[in-house]
Amino acid sequence: MKTLRVLYHLARADFFERARRYRFLLTLAAVIYLGVLVSNGTWFLYLMPGDLNPLSPRYRGEFNSAWIGTMTVLVTNTFLGLFGFYLVSDCIQRDIRTGVGQIIATTPVSRAAYLIGKWISNFVVLSVLVLILAAAAAIMVLFQSEAALDLGALLMPFLAVALPNIALIAALAVVFETVPWLRGAVGNAGYFFLWLSVVIFSFLGGMALPFLKDPMGINLFRTSLVAGASAAFPNETIGWMGLQSGIPRDTQFKVFNWPGLAWTPGIVGEQWLWAALGLGLILLSAVWFARFDPAREGLRRPRAKPEEAKEGEPAEPRKKAPRIALPNLSPLVSKLAQVNPFLGVLFAELRMLLNGRRWWWWAITAGLNIAILSNPLSVAKQYLLPFAWLWPLAIWSEMGNRERKNNTYQMVFSSARPVLRQLPAAWLAGVLATALFGIAGAVVFLSNGALPGLAGWVGAVIFIPTLALALGVFSSGSRVFEVVYLIWWYIGPLQKTPGMDFTTGAPQVYLLAAAGLLLLSAYWRSRQVRV
Amino acid sequence: MDSPNSLVVETHNLSKAYKGVQALVDFNLKLTPGILGLLGPNGAGKSTLMRMLATITTPTEGTILWNGRDVVKDPEALRSVLGYLPQDFGVYPNLSAQEFLEYMAAIKGVSGEKARRKISDLLDLVNLRDAARRPLGGYSGGMRQRVGIAQALLNDPQLLIVDEPTVGLDPEERVRFRNLLSDLSGERIVILSTHIVSDVESTATDIAIIHKGHLKVRARPEQLLKQMEGSVWEWMATSEELPALKQQFLVSGTLRRMDGVEVRAVSEARPCPEAQPVTPNLEDVYLATVAQRQGGPL
Numbered sequence A: 001m002k003t004l005r006v007l008y009h010l011a012r013a014d015f016f017e018r019a020r021r022y023r024f025l026l027t028l029a030a031v032i033y034l035g036v037l038v039s040n041g042t043w044f045l046y047l048m049p050g051d052l053n054p055l056s057p058r059y060r061g062e063f064n065s066a067w068i069g070t071m072t073v074l075v076t077n078t079f080l081g082l083f084g085f086y087l088v089s090d091c092i093q094r095d096i097r098t099g100v101g102q103i104i105a106t107t108p109v110s111r112a113a114y115l116i117g118k119w120i121s122n123f124v125v126l127s128v129l130v131l132i133l134a135a136a137a138a139i140m141v142l143f144q145s146e147a148a149l150d151l152g153a154l155l156m157p158f159l160a161v162a163l164p165n166i167a168l169i170a171a172l173a174v175v176f177e178t179v180p181w182l183r184g185a186v187g188n189a190g191y192f193f194l195w196l197s198v199v200i201f202s203f204l205g206g207m208a209l210p211f212l213k214d215p216m217g218i219n220l221f222r223t224s225l226v227a228g229a230s231a232a233f234p235n236e237t238i239g240w241m242g243l244q245s246g247i248p249r250d251t252q253f254k255v256f257n258w259p260g261l262a263w264t265p266g267i268v269g270e271q272w273l274w275a276a277l278g279l280g281l282i283l284l285s286a287v288w289f290a291r292f293d294p295a296r297e298g299l300r301r302p303r304a305k306p307e308e309a310k311e312g313e314p315a316e317p318r319k320k321a322p323r324i325a326l327p328n329l330s331p332l333v334s335k336l337a338q339v340n341p342f343l344g345v346l347f348a349e350l351r352m353l354l355n356g357r358r359w360w361w362w363a364i365t366a367g368l369n370i371a372i373l374s375n376p377l378s379v380a381k382q383y384l385l386p387f388a389w390l391w392p393l394a395i396w397s398e399m400g401n402r403e404r405k406n407n408t409y410q411m412v413f414s415s416a417r418p419v420l421r422q423l424p425a426a427w428l429a430g431v432l433a434t435a436l437f438g439i440a441g442a443v444v445f446l447s448n449g450a451l452p453g454l455a456g457w458v459g460a461v462i463f464i465p466t467l468a469l470a471l472g473v474f475s476s477g478s479r480v481f482e483v484v485y486l487i488w489w490y491i492g493p494l495q496k497t498p499g500m501d502f503t504t505g506a507p508q509v510y511l512l513a514a515a516g517l518l519l520l521s522a523y524w525r526s527r528q529v530r531v
Numbered sequence B: 001m002d003s004p005n006s007l008v009v010e011t012h013n014l015s016k017a018y019k020g021v022q023a024l025v026d027f028n029l030k031l032t033p034g035i036l037g038l039l040g041p042n043g044a045g046k047s048t049l050m051r052m053l054a055t056i057t058t059p060t061e062g063t064i065l066w067n068g069r070d071v072v073k074d075p076e077a078l079r080s081v082l083g084y085l086p087q088d089f090g091v092y093p094n095l096s097a098q099e100f101l102e103y104m105a106a107i108k109g110v111s112g113e114k115a116r117r118k119i120s121d122l123l124d125l126v127n128l129r130d131a132a133r134r135p136l137g138g139y140s141g142g143m144r145q146r147v148g149i150a151q152a153l154l155n156d157p158q159l160l161i162v163d164e165p166t167v168g169l170d171p172e173e174r175v176r177f178r179n180l181l182s183d184l185s186g187e188r189i190v191i192l193s194t195h196i197v198s199d200v201e202s203t204a205t206d207i208a209i210i211h212k213g214h215l216k217v218r219a220r221p222e223q224l225l226k227q228m229e230g231s232v233w234e235w236m237a238t239s240e241e242l243p244a245l246k247q248q249f250l251v252s253g254t255l256r257r258m259d260g261v262e263v264r265a266v267s268e269a270r271p272c273p274e275a276q277p278v279t280p281n282l283e284d285v286y287l288a289t290v291a292q293r294q295g296g297p298l
Helices: A002-019 A022-039 A065-088 A091-098 A100-104 A111-144 A151-178 A185-203 A218-232 A265-288 A335-339 A341-354 A359-374 A377-388 A409-413 A418-437 A439-447 A451-475 A479-494 A508-530 B046-053 B097-107 B112-125 B141-153 B171-187 B197-203 B221-228 B242-248 B282-293
Strands: A043-049 A058-061 A238-245 A253-256 B009-018 B021-031 B034-039 B061-066 B082-085 B159-163 B189-193 B206-211 B214-219 B232-237 B250-257 B260-266
Touching (some): A002 A091, A002 A111, A002 B097, A022 A043, A022 A111, A058 A065, A065 A238, A091 A100, A100 B082, A111 A151, A151 A185, A151 A265, A185 A218, A185 A479, A218 A238, A218 A253, A341 A418, A377 A439, A409 A418, A409 A508, A418 A439, A451 A479, A451 A508, B021 B214, B034 B046, B034 B171, B034 B197, B046 B189, B082 B141, B112 B141, B141 B159, B171 B189, B171 B197, B197 B282, B221 B282, B242 B250, B250 B282
Parallel strands (some): A058 A253, B034 B206
Antiparallel strands (some): A043 A238, B009 B021, B206 B214
16 A cells, blocks of 8 residues: 555656646647547558559548547557657656655665656656547547447557557656666667567567567557458458558548457457566566666766866865965966867867767777778668768767756856857867768768769768757757657668658758758757847 | 664764775764764765765675664665755756655655645745745745755654755755754754854764765864864964965964954964964864865864
């Protein structure tokens, strides 16, 4: 009983803290908009023939409660599966950042209870979003339905599939936060690839684990939908399911009646096993969770000034300490800054970007560049350069928000020309560092006379740090850039989707976009400086 | 619950190293009810000691005993009766003080009705009754500090550890807090770490001075002051003489006057013929102790 009360208060306080933020309101607005897109048919679920012939007609179910509920859940699971994680994965870091964690560490609350409380809070936050989408689905049934509202058929996909899925996501968010090195860009990138693998495996038929096959329910629903369509059109081969936005209005559909999945305790239990797995992972992570011990957490602290003792380090002996006499103060201007103040700031920003990386980070960067130089141009373009444009994610993600993250913004923003000198210097430092990380690309394009490739390389070198700087300035954090860039990188440089790939050919559009973003960043920073 | 007289915290050969750097070395201490004023320069090991006593971090070597029970092995033995106010702590800005204290009460294991009564009393005690429903994000630094003080007292702690508790408080609140600490100390152990020597002077029943991870001095304030008798001097000097005097003596204070500068210094011998012995205070004791350890005068 006592444990339940602790869990309730842990989750309640955490939920209120998040739900009262402006950012949560924006998230609600985004989810309501997603609900509108689902209910007005912008996001559409359909089946395709086995031969995947784009000219063949497609199939859809009647707009009944089961179909609309299922479609909404598939959209929900796909979107919340990715963005839900990034939305909620800040609960432990917040306790570290605010310092509340070190008070919690002195209380009798156990590691497991604390983590379960955070898990419940994450789950409640995501449940609110699921509830909104369920309401959107109900509205769609009422306005577009080709059959009467059946609450059971509408809500079962939410209860049996969406909720256990978000329970798993809520748990993963907590687990990632218990590992210090998974809290930043590495964890965010790692989760993106985990999500991508799960989506791909689900579409390919689920994972080959006993019971645990398909957390998003994609394969579960596809099997039933294909069976329903095949029964309606017995002579046709139907094999694939599509979930697409902006499907052309004149697309021809063959309509069949799908009464919904035949829910059994086995199916429901199998889906809720994902939530149980989440709980298991939480309990497991309690084993290594450091409970805010600074010696084990590797908590990031502001760098001590040279004249101050470091945390936990004995003070440097001050010979004749009390006999204080003012030293002769000389201006703190480096030789570089004396030549040109902008160069001084640029050098400082560059050093700030590149400092602090371990030897193996540089070894991998060098290895990637050597591989680019020693492989054929086609291999370098297709596989190696895209990874060179992903590897420095953690460096780019600090741009534009380092001042907020380290709480130095009051000093930086009150220094000389924060918008006209410091911000452009930070941007140029990012561009130079990016050029350095992918320098082998420029060399191979030049040596092969591949000027379009070189133009794409220039586009990437300018666009990536500009995007990082702009999103860092706008959001005052690193996560927005990490999520946006990961998706963009996957669709563009890796999948080579036309229009999204900023590394190929004509970079004019991206150079223009970079110029616009840079101006917007300057405008936004000038507002921050004034505030 | 243990009776106040039986409360004892002991550390035996306590050491802590961070990546090879010794933050605390063979630290031995025994505390009974009362206020221990913990003094020491930055980086001396005070925060490390308090974090270990507060069960946040574990020692590299040594033991911490709470009423005979080893809290390194069994931290739960202490946590339910522990109140801790860290130096740098934050709050959830979107919760009100009432909600934040309810949250802290729950995780400290204080039950519903008892928690409500306690929160109500503490809000009065720290003078936050009128602001209790406002989001903490809008509080001033001093108000947040008072919320921190309130949360440390939620479980009626037998061991209260407070790190720089009066930072950010206005003079009136500082006096209130000192009085509160004095009232509390009769039946519990209070460890007060601060750089404000006057806070220690007015409240502490015991003083410990830590330097470079070692316990250098542990005594009652009156003992320390007695030891310094005849070693603190005051005299008038000119502004021009002051830099040289600071080089020559351990100057613990200066005061500008119409006819020059009144210099206060610690010295075993009379610094100059016109110097007069004055009553020592804890600041003199502290400066003299730290200076001795650093090879300065005395």
